[in-house]
Amino acid sequence: MAQEGRAQYEPVAEIGVGAYGTVYKARDLRSGRFVALKKVRVQATENGLPLSAVREVALLKRLEHFDHPNIVRLMDVCASARGGRETKVTLVFEHVEQDLRTFLQKAPPPGLPHDTIKDLMRQFLRGLDFLHSNCIVHRDLEPENILVTSGGQVKLADFGLARIYNCQMALTPV
Structure with a gap:
């Protein structure tokens, strides 16, 4: 995990606020491209970052090696201490123009x-x-976690609740 990338990423607009953090559209000052920043504040435990935050980053890092066209790509992970036991983790993703809900709302009658x-x-x-x-x-x-590019490419996003599983483990129904 890199240290906070404030100097590299310049937020341009807030895209959305969820249960786990805020997502911003930002410009990568090195490449000039737009990215999506998911900023999450996590309370550190006596053992460091909580398992849920570590699990999401590990899962996304595992997925990035495959570079699947229908999975949003994680580009960077930045972390900074916020004082006390709080740490701010910023996940940097490729920027996709809209989610499925917005895409469907833009469709002229009679629909797609x-x-x-x-x-x-x-x-x-x-x-x-x-x-x-x-x-x-x-x-x-x-619909908010299914992204659609301007070219019509679908990308699954928001792996905050995702789990890696095997046949022997039980998953909660949450």
């Missing part, structure tokens, strides 16, 4: 053509099949 719907579903299922083939269960699939 059947071929477009089939293509979106095919891409979604390819991403989901990739996760399941690698023993990963997402556990938070909703």
